Amino acid sequence: MAHQPDESPGFLLWHVTLRWQREIAAALAPLDLTHVQFVLLASAWWLNQAGEAPRQHALAAHAGTDVKMTSQVLQKLEDKGLLEREVDPSDTRAKLLRVTDKGAALAERAVEVVESADAAFFAATPDAKTLLSLLRPLAAR
Known part of the structure; x- marks a missing residue:
């Protein structure tokens, strides 16, 4: 049982996460993207590059985001001209997501910006591979 904050993995992870989120937000600000907008745009882009035009639920699952919040953020990305929602021919109630050229x-x-910010932030860790091996099982839960 941890009696001191610096002995609590959860407390330390909380603080690391907050610092990392601030760094990412600052890196994305010049691009006029929030962190969540970035995650959803990048996820849709990656899926589109893989030949998929995901539905909103699939994109939310891929990104690990709440479906209702995803819908709101997708509307903002659509308003910015960054993605389009097309009617799914197999289910006219569903929309397929396609990232625009812009x-x-x-x-x-x-x-590129986020990867650079990540590299700078995680440079303080002595072994990035070990960190990834520790995070993967936690992310898969």
């Missing part, structure tokens, strides 16, 4: 260019640039 959205693809921004997604590609944003991924």
